[in-house]
Amino acid sequence: MDHLVLTVIAKDQPGLVERLAQCVADHGGNWLESRMSRMAGQFAGILRVAVPAKAHAELVEALQGLSAEGIRVLLEQGGAEPSGNWKAIHLDLVGNDRPGIIRDITRLLAEHGVNLESLITEVAPAPMSSELLFHAEAQLAVPLELSLDVLQAKLETLADDLMVELNLRTDA
Structure with a gap:
């Protein structure tokens, strides 16, 4: 086949x-x-x-x-699937919409060798206001040699700069 x-x-x-x-x-x-x-x-x-x-x-x-x-x-x-030297991490992000959020997050991920497996984004009005919120859900493949604590700290620093809330969790 x-x-x-x-x-x-x-x-x-x-x-x-x-x-x-x-x-x-x-x-x-x-x-x-x-x-x-x-x-x-x-x-x-x-x-x-x-x-x-x-x-x-x-x-x-x-x-x-x-x-x-x-x-x-x-x-x-179709190509070969990547080897098993990765851990699956789920990323959730929400914040006020503005240009550049995905660019900045994906730049940081790429700099650390993290592969973006899937990405779903949307912009929708906040529940109690007309303010537009940006929401992203991503499935990441993180190299085993990259400490999750290091990745979490780098992403949290960036999230503070972008004024977004960010959550990482393992799928296990």
Whole structure:
């Protein structure tokens, strides 16, 4: 089996995911995992499919053919998963919205060799006011040699500078 990673974007409409799923199934593919969302009238997602080697080329051609229906698909060959020299950490962040929060947090993480596994962000009004709050949830892969206390201290210093609340927790 070959693994493909697909990035999909199209104008949001009913049946879009079904059309994509049908294309994968028609070529013997198996939909393994995905993250998809509607945003600003567009529908975007990333997914991983497994496909028999003999059907690989036909599936790629069929997926690229969806562009005639307004569905853009970017394909990449699946790669090897990282080795087990990481610990999984969950990060929650909330604070008044302002430009640069994600830039500053991800810069600090990258400087310490932390891999961002997933990231979900949103801006929404605060419950008791009309003030906009920025919220981020991230799954991090932290190198085993990096002390969690050191990472926590660096992130807390940055959180104070950004005026956000930040919480780290292990998933164990």
